[in-house]
Amino acid sequence: MKTLAEFEEFRQIELGGYLYELEGKRRALSKSLTRMIMVCAALLVAGFGAGLALAGLTPVTVVLGVAPPTLVSLIWWAAYIKPARNAFVYEFKRKIIRAIVKFIDENLEYHSTRRVSQGRFMQSTIFRTAPDRYKGEDYVSGTVEGTQIEFSEIHAEYVTRDSKNRKTTHTIFRGLFLVADFPKKFNGTTVVLPDVAQKMLGFIGQTLQKWNLLRGDLVKLEDPEFEKEFVVYGDDQIEARYILTTSMMERLMEFRKKALRRTHAGNGIHLAFTGGKIFVAIDCNRDLFEPKLFTSNDDSGVLRDYFDTMSMAIGIVEDLKLNPRFK
Numbered sequence: 001m002k003t004l005a006e007f008e009e010f011r012q013i014e015l016g017g018y019l020y021e022l023e024g025k026r027r028a029l030s031k032s033l034t035r036m037i038m039v040c041a042a043l044l045v046a047g048f049g050a051g052l053a054l055a056g057l058t059p060v061t062v063v064l065g066v067a068p069p070t071l072v073s074l075i076w077w078a079a080y081i082k083p084a085r086n087a088f089v090y091e092f093k094r095k096i097i098r099a100i101v102k103f104i105d106e107n108l109e110y111h112s113t114r115r116v117s118q119g120r121f122m123q124s125t126i127f128r129t130a131p132d133r134y135k136g137e138d139y140v141s142g143t144v145e146g147t148q149i150e151f152s153e154i155h156a157e158y159v160t161r162d163s164k165n166r167k168t169t170h171t172i173f174r175g176l177f178l179v180a181d182f183p184k185k186f187n188g189t190t191v192v193l194p195d196v197a198q199k200m201l202g203f204i205g206q207t208l209q210k211w212n213l214l215r216g217d218l219v220k221l222e223d224p225e226f227e228k229e230f231v232v233y234g235d236d237q238i239e240a241r242y243i244l245t246t247s248m249m250e251r252l253m254e255f256r257k258k259a260l261r262r263t264h265a266g267n268g269i270h271l272a273f274t275g276g277k278i279f280v281a282i283d284c285n286r287d288l289f290e291p292k293l294f295t296s297n298d299d300s301g302v303l304r305d306y307f308d309t310m311s312m313a314i315g316i317v318e319d320l321k322l323n324p325r326f327k
Helices: 004-055 060-104 118-123 196-201 203-210 223-227 238-243 247-265 300-314
Strands: 109-111 133-144 145-163 167-181 188-196 216-218 232-234 269-274 276-285
Touching: 004 060, 004 300, 060 109, 060 133, 060 300, 109 203, 118 145, 118 167, 118 223, 188 238, 216 238, 223 232, 232 238, 247 269, 247 276, 247 300
Parallel strands: none
Antiparallel strands: 109 133, 133 145, 145 167, 167 276, 188 232, 188 269, 216 232, 269 276
16 A cells, blocks of 8 residues: 555645646635625625615515525526536546545546445445435445455435425435455355444343344354444354454454544444445545635645545455455
C-alpha cells in the first residue's frame, strides 16, 4: 500500500495542475452561492419590513416576506447553481478522486456515478428489508492482489405510510459497502453484526440475540473481545468457526478500528460471508468523497482524507488477508 509520503509527492507533482484549475471554478461557484444567499436574505428583510409597515405581523405579512426570496432562490438554484455545482463535482471526481484510486492501485477502475448493485446489496443478507429507494456513487472495482473487489457509497431507504397515507422515509443503510472474494470455500451464510443488544441490555441482550430466529443460530466464539463488539449468526456452526478463526477475528477487530477512525461509523461495521464472498457495510452519515465548496480543496489535509479513506477500503484485501494464497 502507498505511504503518506508517497502520496504527498504525488499530490504536488501529479495533482497540482488539476487542483489549481479546479480551485478557480470552486471560488466562482462559492461566490455565486454567497451572492444568492445575500440577495435572498435582503429580499426576506425587505419583504418583512414592507409587510410590517403596511399591515403589521399577519399571515399575509409572513407569506409576502417569505415567498419572494424562496421563489428567487429556487429559480436561481435550479437554473444556475445546481448545474454548476454538479459539473464541478463531476470534474473534481473525474480528475482528482479517480487519480487517487489509480495511484493506490493501477488495476482499479473508478466511476463517480455508479454503485454496487442492489442485487449485491440484498445478496449479502446483512439487511433484510428490501429498499424502496436505492442510491449510490463513487464506485471502485477491479483486482487487488488477485482478489476481485468492488465498493461504493450506498444510501438505501424504505418507505412506510400511516392510516392517512402520509409517507415516512426510513434509512436502511447509509455508508460504504464493500464486496470481495473470500479465499476459503464455504457453502452457508455467516453474518457478523454490531453487538448493540448486549452492550445496552447485558444478559437480557444475550437472550434477545438467541431469539433472533431470522438470522439462523447464534454462534458463540472463544474471543471475548470480539464478542464484546460483534454478535454472530450462521446456518452452520462448524463453518462459522472455520471462517472466523482466531487470526481472522483479530484482523477484523483491527480493521474495525481503522474503519471507525476513517468514517466515524455510527452503528459500526456489519459483515457477511455468503456466496463465496465477504460483504462489509460501514455506516457513515456523510459523503466521503465530495469536494469542498466554501473552502479550498488544494490542501494536503483535505486530500489526505480522501486518500486515507480510499486506502482503508482498498486495503481490506491486505488487512483481512483475502489474497487467494491465504486459503
